[in-house]
Amino acid sequence: MLRESGQREVFCGLTSIVWLHRRMPDAFFLVVGSRTCAHLIQSAAGVMIFAEPRFGTAILGERDLAGLADANEELDRLVAQLLERRPEIRTLFLVGSCPSEVIKLDLAKAAERLNRQHSGRVTVLNYSGSGIETTFTQGEDGALQALIPLMPASEQAQLLIVGTLADAVEDRLISLFHRLGIERVACLPPRRSTELPAVGPGTRLLLAQPFLSGTARALIDRGAELIRAPYPFGVEGSRAWMAAAAAAFGLAPAGVAEVLDPLVERGQRALAPHRQTLAGRRLFLMPDSQLEIPLARFLSRECGMDLVEVGTPYLDRQLMAEELALLPAGTQLSEGQHVENQLQRLRQARPDLVVCGLGLANPLEADGIATKWSIELVFSPIHGIDQAADLAELFARPLRRHASLHFS
Amino acid sequence: MDLTLWTYEGPPHVGALRIAASMEGVHYVLHAPQGDTYADLLFTMIERRDRRPPVTYTTFQARDLGGDTAELVKRSIAEAVQRFQPEALLVGESCTAELIQDQPGALAAGMDLGGIPVVNLELPAYSKKENWGAAETFYQLVRGLLRAEVPPPGSPRPDPARWRQEGRRPRLNLLGPGLLGFRCRDDVREISQLLGSYGIDVGVVAPLGARPADLLRIPTADANVCLYPEVAGPLCSWLERQFGMTTVRTVPIGIGATLDFLREVHRLLDLELPADLQTGADGRCAAERRSQLPWYSRSVDSTYLTGKRVFVFGDATHAIAAARIASRELGFQVVGLGSYSREQAREVRAAAAALGLEALISDDYLTVEAAIAAASPELVLGTQMERHSAKRLGIPCAVISTPLHVQDVPARYAPQMGFEGANVIFDSWVHPLMMGLEEHLIGMFRHDFEFVDGHRSHLGDGTATPTNLASNTASDTDPSAGSCRWSADGEAELAKIPFFVRGKVRRNTETYARERGLALIDSEALYEAKAHFSR
Numbered sequence: 001m002l003r004e005s006g007q008r009e010v011f012c013g014l015t016s017i018v019w020l021h022r023r024m025p026d027a028f029f030l031v032v033g034s035r036t037c038a039h040l041i042q043s044a045a046g047v048m049i050f051a052e053p054r055f056g057t058a059i060l061g062e063r064d065l066a067g068l069a070d071a072n073e074e075l076d077r078l079v080a081q082l083l084e085r086r087p088e089i090r091t092l093f094l095v096g097s098c099p100s101e102v103i104k105l106d107l108a109k110a111a112e113r114l115n116r117q118h119s120g121r122v123t124v125l126n127y128s129g130s131g132i133e134t135t136f137t138q139g140e141d142g143a144l145q146a147l148i149p150l151m152p153a154s155e156q157a158q159l160l161i162v163g164t165l166a167d168a169v170e171d172r173l174i175s176l177f178h179r180l181g182i183e184r185v186a187c188l189p190p191r192r193s194t195e196l197p198a199v200g201p202g203t204r205l206l207l208a209q210p211f212l213s214g215t216a217r218a219l220i221d222r223g224a225e226l227i228r229a230p231y232p233f234g235v236e237g238s239r240a241w242m243a244a245a246a247a248a249f250g251l252a253p254a255g256v257a258e259v260l261d262p263l264v265e266r267g268q269r270a271l272a273p274h275r276q277t278l279a280g281r282r283l284f285l286m287p288d289s290q291l292e293i294p295l296a297r298f299l300s301r302e303c304g305m306d307l308v309e310v311g312t313p314y315l316d317r318q319l320m321a322e323e324l325a326l327l328p329a330g331t332q333l334s335e336g337q338h339v340e341n342q343l344q345r346l347r348q349a350r351p352d353l354v355v356c357g358l359g360l361a362n363p364l365e366a367d368g369i370a371t372k373w374s375i376e377l378v379f380s381p382i383h384g385i386d387q388a389a390d391l392a393e394l395f396a397r398p399l400r401r402h403a404s405l406h407f408s
Numbered sequence: 409m410d411l412t413l414w415t416y417e418g419p420p421h422v423g424a425l426r427i428a429a430s431m432e433g434v435h436y437v438l439h440a441p442q443g444d445t446y447a448d449l450l451f452t453m454i455e456r457r458d459r460r461p462p463v464t465y466t467t468f469q470a471r472d473l474g475g476d477t478a479e480l481v482k483r484s485i486a487e488a489v490q491r492f493q494p495e496a497l498l499v500g501e502s503c504t505a506e507l508i509q510d511q512p513g514a515l516a517a518g519m520d521l522g523g524i525p526v527v528n529l530e531l532p533a534y535s536k537k538e539n540w541g542a543a544e545t546f547y548q549l550v551r552g553l554l555r556a557e558v559p560p561p562g563s564p565r566p567d568p569a570r571w572r573q574e575g576r577r578p579r580l581n582l583l584g585p586g587l588l589g590f591r592c593r594d595d596v597r598e599i600s601q602l603l604g605s606y607g608i609d610v611g612v613v614a615p616l617g618a619r620p621a622d623l624l625r626i627p628t629a630d631a632n633v634c635l636y637p638e639v640a641g642p643l644c645s646w647l648e649r650q651f652g653m654t655t656v657r658t659v660p661i662g663i664g665a666t667l668d669f670l671r672e673v674h675r676l677l678d679l680e681l682p683a684d685l686q687t688g689a690d691g692r693c694a695a696e697r698r699s700q701l702p703w704y705s706r707s708v709d710s711t712y713l714t715g716k717r718v719f720v721f722g723d724a725t726h727a728i729a730a731a732r733i734a735s736r737e738l739g740f741q742v743v744g745l746g747s748y749s750r751e752q753a754r755e756v757r758a759a760a761a762a763l764g765l766e767a768l769i770s771d772d773y774l775t776v777e778a779a780i781a782a783a784s785p786e787l788v789l790g791t792q793m794e795r796h797s798a799k800r801l802g803i804p805c806a807v808i809s810t811p812l813h814v815q816d817v818p819a820r821y822a823p824q825m826g827f828e829g830a831n832v833i834f835d836s837w838v839h840p841l842m843m844g845l846e847e848h849l850i851g852m853f854r855h856d857f858e859f860v861d862g863h864r865s866h867l868g869d870g871t872a873t874p875t876n877l878a879s880n881t882a883s884d885t886d887p888s889a890g891s892c893r894w895s896a897d898g899e900a901e902l903a904k905i906p907f908f909v910r911g912k913v914r915r916n917t918e919t920y921a922r923e924r925g926l927a928l929i930d931s932e933a934l935y936e937a938k939a940h941f942s943r
Contacts, residue, residue, distance in 0.1 A: 007484075008467045012443025034503035034533060039418035040446045052774065056413045062534045064409050065507070074409035082411060098441045098504035101470070131443030132470040132504070340491060359448030359460065366458030 001313075006338025009359055010288055010313055011375075012131030014095060015044045016139030020189070021054040023164045026090040027193040029055040029130070029143075030082065032075065032099030032107060044375070054089075056082070060099055071105055072113075079114055079124075089122055091193035096128035123150065123194075129259045135292045135313040137211040137378065140164060144188060144215040147196060148222065151188075154198030158184035159245055160224060162216070163209030166381035167191070173232075173242075173384055179248045179259050188215075199224055205250045206241070208232060208383060210273055210323070211290035213316045214404060230322045233291070234298035234392075237265040238385040240322075263385045270389035271302060277396040279304030284351035286360065287311035287337050288374040295355065295377070297326045303392055307331050311342065351397060370398040414793060416748040416771050420531035421502045427545040427639075428498055428617040429461035430586035434549070435494035436463040437485050439477075439505035439512045439699035454814050464488040466505075466512075473508065473650045481512045482519060487520050496553065496620040497521065498545065500529035513809060525620065527552040537771075539638040539723070540751060542586065544617055547643040553623050558650045565652030568630045569678035571890050578677040580656065581629045583644060584636030585616040590726060590810050592616055593855055595635065595822035599660060602826045606682065608673065615639075627651050631676050635659065635825075638723055638749060660825045661729035662833070663701055663737055667693065701834045705738055716841065718742040719785035721768070721776055721794050722809025724752030726824070728759045730789045730808050735763060744768065744783040746776065748791075773797065787841055792816070804840030886908025892921045894929045901931040906924050916941045 014037055017029045031037045038057035058078050064071035075094075083089060092114070094107045107126040115123040127142035128134060134142060144162065159182050167312065174185045186197030203224040207216060210231050220226055229244035231236040239260050246256045283305045285292040292312045297304040309332045317324070333341070339360075346354065347367070354371045355362055361371040370394050381390040421438060428436040429451050438444070445465050451457045462739060466484045468477050469632045489497065499516040514529025519872040527549050529676030531541045571578040573746040585592035593616065593764050600610045612622050612631035626632070626647065634644040644655040654676050660669035667685060674681050684694035694800060696702045718740040720730045724747045734740040745760040747753070753769045760767035768779050775796040780788055788798040798805035807816050808824075822836075823829040894902070913934070920937035921929050 006467065007445070007465045008442045009448070010442060010447050011446055012441070014443065015446075035412070035415065035417075035419040036444060036503050036533070037536065038412045039422065040443060042414055043418075043446050043450060051412055056411055059410045059412050060534060061409060062532075065534060078409055078411050098443070099507060102473070102504055131441040132468065132473070135442060207929075215812045216497065340487075356450070358453050359445060360452070362452040362456060363459050369458075372731050 002225040002332070002334035004334060004336045004338040004341065006336075007340065008135075008313070008337045009286065009339045009357055011044055011338065011357070012040070012098070012141030013129035013134030013136065013142060014041055014097060014131075015136050016129065016143065017041060017055045017095065019164055020140060020143055020389065023189050023329070024076060024091065024191065024193040025054065026088065027054065027093060028082070028086060028089045028091070029093045029095055030079070031057040031095045031097055032100045032105060033057055033060065033095075034099045035059050036145070037097045037099075042076040054086075062101075065103060068105060068218075070105075072110060075110055076114065076117065077107075080117070083118060083122060092124045093146065094124065094126040095139075095143075096126065096130055098130045098132050101128060101130045122373070126151075130264060135290070136288060140209070141214045143211045145211060145218050146216045147189065147193075148199070148215070151196045151222070152198045153200045153222070155200045155202045155223075156184065156198065157202040157249075158186055158198070158204070159249070160186050160188060160197060160199065160203050160205050160219070161208050162188045162205060162219065163207055163212055164189060165208055165383055167384050169381045169387060170388060174258065176242065176263075176384075177245065178257055180242065181251050182245065182249050201225075202373050204245065206245050207319065210294055210316075210319060213319055216319065228322055230297065230326060230334045231291075232383045233294045233388075234302045235264055235385050235388045236302055237294060237298055238267075238383065238388065239264055242385075246358075260385070267385040267388045267394075271392055273302050274389060274392035274396040277399050278392065279350040280306065281399060282306045282308050282345050282349070283395075284308045284349065284354045285310050286342065286354065286356040287313045287334070288355070288357050289378055290314075291374070291377055292355065293320055293323045293327070293333075296331070296389065297323050298388075299395060300328055300331075301326060302388070303395070305353075305395075308349045309334055309342075309345065311335075311337065315336070353395060355395075368404045372398055412772075415540065416773070416791065416793065417538035418447070419503055419533050420536045420538060420544070421500055421529075421533065422450070423538040423541025423543070424498060424500055424529055424531060424545040425461055425463055426452075426538075426542050426586050427549065427615045428463060429457070431618050431620075433495035433619040433621075435488055435492045435496075436461075436496060436498040437466070437467070437481075437488050437512065437516070438463055438500055439466045439481050439484075439504060439510060440502035441504050441510060442467050442528070444468060446501050451587060454812065455817055456814065457587070462492065462494070463520055464492075468505070470513065477508060478510045478515055481510055481515050485512070485516050485519060485521070494524060496525045496527065496549065498527050498529055498549065500531060501533075503533035506533050516829075525553055542639045543642050543751075546584075546639055547646060549620075550614075550623050550643055551646060553620055554626065554651075557624070557627060559652075566627075566630075568654050568676050571630055571677070577607055577609045578679065579629045580673065580677075581612040581614070581631050581632045582610055582635050583612075583614055583624055583626075584634060584638075584640030585613065586636075586639060587616070588810060588812070589636060589639070589830075590723075590808070590812060590816070591822060591824045592636070594821050594850060595825040595829065597821070598823040598826040598828050599633070599635065602660075602666075602670070603673070606670065606674070606679075608679075627653065629653070631656055631673075633673075636785045637725055637752065641751075648900050658833070659725050659729060661726065661829060662733035662802060663696060663699055663827070663830050665729060666699075666826055666830065667695060670695070695827075699830040701737060701830040704834050710739070710838075712725050713838065713841070714739045716740045717743045717783070717785040718787045718789060719780050719783050719794075720808075721746045721748075721780075721788075721790040723747060723791075724749040724756050726809035728755060729824075731759055731763060733830075734789065734837075737830075738834075738837070740787070743785050744779055746770065746779065787837065789837065806837045806840055835843070868908065892918050892926060892929050895931075897931045898929045898934055901934050913938070 096107050111124040111126040125146040129139040177185045199222045201223040205224040206227045212374040226246045227244050229241045232238040232241040296310040311334045315335045364371050428434045451461045499512045585596050632644050633656040634640045640678045647653040658669040658672050660666040687693045718734045727747045731742050733743045735742045740762050747756045748771040757767040773793040788794050789808045791809050795805045822832045917937040
């Protein structure tokens with residue numbers, strides 16, 4: 001296990017807004033930050049297809065820096081303006097940024113104040129997506145934690161799936177849980193920000209994403225019980241994930257096998273052609289989305305890839321315990337980043353495929369190394385047994401492409 | 409505090425990054441938190457660069473703030489210098505680092521870096537933007553490198569015609585082209601060839617492809633061409649003041665501007681004006697024929713371009729140039745002109761006033777979209793933002809300026825400047841309009857048997873079906889669109905009107921009917937309205 005510090009080629013938590021705002025179309029994400037924050041989200045999102053997106057940046061100016069009292073007044077004015085223009089907004093997230101944290105603009109207080117001003121119309125919440133505190137996917141962890149105090153209490157037995165999933169994947173997983181015999185299944189975040197699931201001692205919590213440490217802790221504090229499982233990537237991981245939930249509800253393994261085994265068989269059949277492309281190829285994962293460890297487990301165990309190095313922005317050993325146990329013995333892990341040193345290791349190792357961010361992909365391709373952009377992994381439907389082949393295909397495609405191009 | 413959804417420009421340190429990434433042998437150490445490395449993908453993705461921009465980010469975190477972030481800066485500088493061995497080092501900070509006041513420039517000045525030139529960039533992130541940052545960085549870098557070369561006050565200005573005494577060809581620098589600019593790479597090639605064809609050499613091209621040592625040669629040229637004022641304006645003014653170097657200010661985009669540019673260059677360099685740049689009795693000059701644009705524009709096929717309503721928005725340089733080409737060289741009617749470049753607002757306002765318009769100076773794309781909708785143009789010439797707005801409004805659009813998209817960095821040679829640039833402009837502005845016209849033709853012929861239900865296209869299945877062709881033109885025939893009802897004879901009369909004005913006649917007639925309180929529009933009402941609006 002290598003621990004590194006230095007330049008990090010990783011987005012900050014603000015980037016999570018790009019998928020969170022699509023998940024909850026009645027919510028608005030207002031970053032309180034600088035022009036850099038606005039430019040980051042716009043560049044990370046890549047396209048500007050929405051007339052008026054459900055996110056924006058309140059850009060701090062010199063006057064706001066000079067006096068915090070003014071900054072708060074300005075924020076109130078801006079929020080009032082925004083709500084007038086966008087009456088459909090039900091939940092407003094004030095998202096803290098590096099500059100707002102450094103000048104100690106108290107967004108929790110601002111949210112309280114704005115809740116009073118606009119009570120009955122909109123709920124105002126706050127969390128931090130700042131780069132000095134959060135990396136990339138951690139932004140979702142912050143946003144979900146902001147929702148937890150609003151969740152009603154209930155002692156009813158239920159399965160709570162936590163982490164943004166593609167709508168179609170979520171529907172599929174819920175129907176499978178029903179078939180397994182779990183009747184009540186709820187999701188966080190919900191599709192409408194105002195329809196929050198309940199939580200309490202009867203809640204069993206199943207994480208769909210591996211980057212929700214704070215959310216998991218906060219739900220446990222509300223009485224939920226965490227189901228320990230690998231994450232639902234690949235056939236094996238998804239089966240284990242669902243089986244762990246079934247076990248937590250005391251369902252007999254035989255019944256679980258009856259439902260899942262045909263899916264597993266089909267999933268493995270779909271996976272087989274991609275395994276042919278991937279098997280024996282050497283994989284290097286740069287730290288980025290926090291999905292690196294579960295993906296490495298999937299790509300090595302189910303697709304036969306050799307792991308050169310598995311980077312992760314940070315390692316939560318508790319939430320990764322089941323995943324780490326499944327990694328091949330002696331896998332080189334690295335936590336944090338010193339990008340120059342890491343690239344030096346990478347160039348020495350000459351892997352066949354690198355999972356990395358958009359800033360690094362083309363320079364590596366120019367060196368003849370195939371890459372897979374990690375940001376696609378947080379936008380694509382990749383969870384569950386039925387998606388295992390699609391997930392493998394994302395990694396097989398760059399290799400197939402490399403093999404298919406000839407210019408002489 | 410301002411609410412921003414999408415922005416035309418990034419923060420000023422991204423402008424500095426553009427200068428560093430455009431050059432060779434320059435490295436930029438940026439004091440910045442995690443996340444600011446997103447700027448790398450602007451270069452590796454939009455420009456498809458095959459290498460990372462030459463920048464080292466200190467990546468400080470919350471836990472560093474209690475400790476010694478200054479030490480982190482120094483460590484990053486030392487490491488970057490050792491690893492990259494730059495010929496010049498830029499040191500600066502992003503918005504958050506500006507707040508913690510570590511003063512990385514001062515820290516670098518106190519370090520032993522083996523004598524490489526260090527430029528301290530102070531780019532106020534809370535009041536300035538990307539283009540300003542690029543211009544300031546370019547200026548500070550050249551000023552820093554040339555400081556020792558500045559002639560003492562009172563020195564005579566160098567003669568721009570001194571090439572003659574020195575027995576060489578005249579020589580110009582091209583200042584301003586860089587990465588993430590609009591077609592800069594191809595503009596440099598075009599303008600270099602153009603100047604070469606008149607016996608003029610290009611000295612330094614910067615920042616694109618230049619090394620710090622090249623910048624030292626700037627004063628050896630006879631004059632500077634300020635190719636992109638957004639980036640090179642302040643530097644050219646400084647070179648004028650300190651080195652007495654003349655600046656060519658005309659930006660050669662479009663036929664007229666290219667001819668003006670060449671004439672200005674000849675005058676400044678004391679070159680005799682060649683015959684092909686002299687205007688004949690017919691008001692034309694021979695050099696025009698080096699581009700197809702003048703003839704294509706005069707050809708009968710272009711008659712349909714006459715008076716097309718065009719809305720122009722972009723950086724100041726490209727917007728002003730586009731307005732001139734549109735109004736004078738293509739025979740369009742410019743119905744809106746604006747820019748997000750506040751630094752050049754005066755020039756944009758003057759260009760708009762000359763067209764009888766009030767310039768729109770704004771960096772709020774929603775304001776721009778509203779202005780486009782209000783002007784109801786037939787073509788939008790804008791940035792990537794306007795491309796999206798125009799798509800929503802259903803108006804054809806060509807991109808003429810940054811901010812850009814990967815598709816605005818074409819593989820083929822596609823300059824905007826010079827005679828070839830004029831060709832590219834003709835094609836890329838007129839084609840979206842032709843596509844619009846084709847759609848109308850489909851609407852016009854939709855009653856012909858080829859479009860009758862069930863008829864198979866010669867392309868086979870999977871092409872446009874009669875159903876969706878009809879739905880494309882539904883707004884043209886749907887009487888429920890307005891609040892007034894059309895009588896059968898009114899509809900019949902409307903259907904006889906040529907397709908390309910039918911929509912406008914319908915709108916005008918309905919407006920007229922509403923104003924008069926007519927509930928039913930018959931053929932008489934239609935002719936009443938026609939007479940009313942033709943006055």
